[in-house]
Amino acid sequence: MSATDQRMRPDQRPEYRTHADARVVWRLILGSSVMLLIELALIRWLGANILHLSYFTNFVLLGSFLGIGLGFLIARRSWSLLPASAGLLSLLVLATYLFPVSIDRTGSEIIYFTAADPSGPPAWLVLPVVFCAVAIVLAGPAEVVGRCFAELAPLTAYRWDLVGSLLGIATFTLLSFLRAPSICWGLIAAAALVILVRPGQRIATGLAGTGMVLVLLAETLTPGVTWSPYYKVVTDNLFQNQEGTFLRISVNGVPHQQMGPAQWKLTKAEEQYRTPYARAAYQSLDDVLIVGAGSGSDVAIALSKGAQHVDAVDIDPRIVEIGAEFNSDRPYQDPRVTRHINDGRAFLHTSDKRYDLILFALPDSLALVNGASQIRLESFLFTQEALESARAHLKPTGVFSMYNYYREEWLIDRLAGTAEAAFGHPPCVDRTGGNQAVVTIARDPANQRCQTPPSVPSAAVVAPASDDRPFLYYRGGALPQMYLWTLGGILAISLIAVRALGGPLRSMRPYADLFFMGAAFLLLETKNIATFALLFGTTWLVNALVFGGVLVIVLAAVETTRRVRTPPLPVVWAAILASLAVAYVVDPQWLLAMSFWPRLITATLLAFTPIYLANIAFAKRFAATDHAQAAFGVNLLGAIVGGCLEYGALLTGYRNLLIVVALLYALAFVLTPRRGGVLIST
Template sequence: MSITGNRRAAPASDGTSGVARRLVAASALMLFLELALIRWLGANVVHLSYFSNFILLGSFLGVGAGFLISRKPWSVWPLTLPLLALLVLGVLTFPVTIERSGSDIIYFTSLKLHGPPAWLVLPILFALTATILAGPAELVGRCFARLDPLTAYRYDIMGSLVGIAVFTLLSVAHAPSLAWGIIAAGTALVLTQPGNRLVAGVAAATIVLVLGVETFTPGTSWSPYYKVTTEEQPNHGPGFLQINVNGVPHQLMAPARWKLDHGERIYQSPYLRLPGNPMNDVLIVGAGSGSDVAIALSQGAAHVDAVDIDPRILAIGAERNIDRPYADPKVVRHTNDGRAFLESTDKRYDLILFALPDSLTLVSGASQIRLESFLFTQEAMASVRRHLKPGGAFAMYNYYREPWLINRLAGTAAAAFSHAPCVDTFGDAQAVISVAVDPARQRCAGRWRPHDATVVAPATDDRPFLYFRGDAFPPFYAVTLIAILLTSLVAVRLLGGPLGQMRPYADLFFLGAAFLLLETKNVATFALLFGTTWLVNALVFAGVLLVVLAAIETTRRVRTPRLPVVFAGIAASLALAWVIRPEWLLPLPYAPRLIAATVLAFLPIFLANVAFAKRFRDAGDSQAALAINLLGTIVGGCLEYASLFTGYNNLLLITGGLYLLAVLLAPKGAWRAA
């Protein structure tokens, strides 16, 4: 069947409201499932949270495939709940680990690896995610066939907003996976035809039962970032609690005295290397369950600002830390991103500590930014220096895994403070890097000498990839991305027919790729300007959807300029965003910074979606047109990895190139008609 030959049905009149309600519900389920799978799989397949963008790309493929399937006489929707039940049951019954090793990119890993290799696990999860998402996408596509394209598209975006709003509210409430399962399975059951509800009901009950067992397992809770599990350590004595996140050991909550006397020596070193510090005002980033705060208090801190991005881990520390550091009136807790806290305060400190602030997840499924990425850039270190008193000092410690990373961080500190720091290493790449504003106030055991002749340059706000050495593109990423692109190409060919028949919508493909790349760049920008918190991330995605909806309504209700004028506006807005660097906005007060960032980020998105809406309005086959556009987002998701070398700002140049391809490939008639 030709894509261009399958014309949409005439718009309904009296039945439009019922179709619209079904479309909104299916679209909400589609986005909710996508977000839930990214979070839940990342929490239960160890180390998958480092590769959640692969699950996102699988979702894009599934959604695009679902739209193509909606033009077929057969359906994939009846498989959605059974496959989801199989996935949930399989993941929790047969736990696996995505093995990560090597020195090209550093991962904070589990100590025990089990299950099949990554090259087998990732394709299975990718395929299952795509097939599951294809079901609700098919329902949305069948609704598209019964409505005017722009009317259907607006209801699709409304449903997506509902999906992201519900998931955000669950994150606010720290809701467990059982709540996600009840909402997803319940909505799917409502959308299932009565004749198919027996099998769907059994699958839904299985999902709820299995997630119920997970939810009520003792010591299990959820934060907006992680699945958190706690284990008492009775062999060590009272006050010892192992905190794991996403299946990986994350923190050992232990009495401060034990950590100083018998624990790892990294906790002692900052105070030994920076003697005489008055410690009237101390900032601890990565305060977590409170052990580092308790140690600072035991060393004489008069006031401590304790900052951690994860509210659940902070709560565990407040509830269960035997030293009760968060009950001390000298301590103030701040649930925030460390870099965002630094940029939002004028306070100056005697001592700033980065206390093991390592994450086990990406900011979102659409970027390579980890929660702490912007905390270790050269601009962040300069901000630390500005927030220190004349006699102040800074220290950071962790198990850094690789000598080159220790050298890189030491070099970053040396550049910010204009003299070499103290560097103490213990065992297998544990290290403490300590530096005072006045070099006479630091007492180093010896002069810092890099392990390698070449010290990797500091990470920057534009390239915040601290753990990427930068020698070459990681082979694992290259192989996986090529496999994803080939799989997507085969899926489009099988479901959509000969590729040549899709030529009329080639411009929509590149519009989709450019849109995803632009969205990813905006996630990075807002993470830098306002913090890498889950709330900022959710607001960015919701903001993008609202801007898309505004573009649709503008196109429906107002006579917009012709396509050449709109694309000229896109080019101008991209150029403006490229020239005005995000770091230039950081010194601005919050309100003007938000306004400037919103205009720079969302103006090209608005104009691009006006262009898309104008093209989509006249599409002969709305299902195929949107499918091709969504499949283009897979290419955009793969191109995001170019930021490892280009930086995020130069992604705008690639985005501009994609929009240029869309202009060159747009049918001539579309330019005249629009």
């Protein structure tokens, strides 16, 4: 940068020009918004229609990053993939719908809850195929964004790209709030792709998108199919007799709940439903909390046992609605029942009520928190800290119980050990057949009556899950081979694709710092998603607010860089490392002790200060690039590496990811190009 440029105000420098062709800006906004909408929709829809993919939707996210990066590289060439995008999206939807496939998830390294036949290709084969398919589909809309970047000053383009991304997230969040069927996002995506192509290509593009629209329309009109913010929900009326209505509820293709009358479940169904009440020596049930209330069967059982008031908590509003509409016991219409649509751990944070009985009633999920490869909707519900919180919400004579079909003996032993660590004495453990188990423990050991002496585990008990390592279903040890093979394949595919479209990798050497910035940023975002899920719940709304908040902070960093003379890069990098150090030192447990607003303000400052500073550094560096398309594409490809590194949280925990983030940012600083010994973006 010349001395003359240094004396200019930021908005006077060429790289910060604010005047832009309005048509290019609107095209950029539309391209960015539809790109984000398709990405989020595919994460939801593919996870709902490829059996067991909902446990691996992070690979759809990684495929999106590759596709966006490739789109920016294609934008530098004379040919275009955009006219084929609608057809490619239709082909992906048609193939998924007409030729359903399931991912085989046998094995015990990590437990995946499923009542469906675990047959089909292995995950290491299916996931790279899904990864490639998503990348090809997203490359077309990303190409639009990349071509707009070439016509605008770097920071002007980045600014409107962020605005479009926020619009895409807002649109998808609104669809989630309305629980809109899949046809809604399909129509929006098809219409946007028609608008983005040249006028002479619009009829062909519209016809190519018809296949997708028809498939999604057929899915929407299928009896019993509805959508919650988390799942594709399918209800089947099994049968109806004098005892009541029996309904099966499947989510994402997996049988999830069977709703039947309370009396039938107590007398003819699994023993687990009556065991918690048999283990409580003190029988008062003035106040009961049921986490995982679902369609209401456990609530009806508690009422039949004499509960005077039940707080019924479930994260999924649609499943609760099904229970309110179809459960023949009518538990949700009972004035003794209060419904709460919330994450169970978040409910415990916000309530100071004490209970005679707290039940974790089969609260297993079939979905990940978006943006986090190993956090499921219930992950923070089974940590040692969570059970300590449950203990604090019990009356002196209160009892806590959890039951499920746990799949593996080591998981039963682990949960029993977690209860013992949280309560200070051994629980009652009833194995009711086929790895079904009930773990019951009283606040005072005198108030629990175990039928048999505590069982002796056949092997070493896995240590309790913690809030920093909330991986209940991960047995420990090395990373599962399935992850290593799959991630290795994805990285190899990415390298080959980038080499084919971008030319020799050495040509991207000037942007190596941006590559590591991309990896660090995604890893930092993932860590913040995990922290906010712990502090405020794993609900879809919290997740959407975190994603939106990150984009707002990035946009604020861009506007700061455009309008204010920011400190030199070495100062910014030092501030980044200092903010990461503060975030590392502050234990999230300290924040959990705060009331809501102080907790929100503190968590926001800790999470978003490093993001804000890092994007000041990125904006300064990006503004000084000669080729915005290549620079932004390389940054996105770095995000793929960050997404792969996130699986390392299984070994390190989420807190230690901040060390990895700091090392990546330090490496980016070292690799920032210099002229005459001075950083080019200083």
